[in-house]
Amino acid sequence: MGRPDPDSVRRQAAIIFEGAGETAQLRRFISAAGGVPQYGIEPNESFTTRAITGLFRAPSPAERAAPGGYAYDADLLLTMDSALAPRDEINWQGVRYIVAGSAMPMRLGGRVLYRSPLRFSNVTA
Numbered sequence: 001m002g003r004p005d006p007d008s009v010r011r012q013a014a015i016i017f018e019g020a021g022e023t024a025q026l027r028r029f030i031s032a033a034g035g036v037p038q039y040g041i042e043p044n045e046s047f048t049t050r051a052i053t054g055l056f057r058a059p060s061p062a063e064r065a066a067p068g069g070y071a072y073d074a075d076l077l078l079t080m081d082s083a084l085a086p087r088d089e090i091n092w093q094g095v096r097y098i099v100a101g102s103a104m105p106m107r108l109g110g111r112v113l114y115r116s117p118l119r120f121s122n123v124t125a
Helices: 006-019 061-065
Strands: 022-033 044-057 076-080 089-092 095-099 104-108 111-124
Antiparallel strands (some): 044 076, 076 111, 089 095
């Protein structure tokens, strides 16, 4: 058996990721203000909102059992073509998730994709 053809892998990845995934709402953190409690001004966080498409999945038992896996306490993993920051939020299927760490870059078919760990937030979207 020969080596995999990189052009074939690249074409297959383009077909898979062109329309794959589910739509969610990304709330990207942009700034925060501390507030002044004695004057009734509460702390405030600002977000921009946009629709995204990504691949959602649960972490596998093998990922949790690997070294550092117990510290890797994600409820979901989101794979998409851009990296998410740790204070960003995702609203998916009426549930809010908080990005629980830095995005992990990975290569598939000549494309760089980013997998971000998501943690369930008890606030509904």
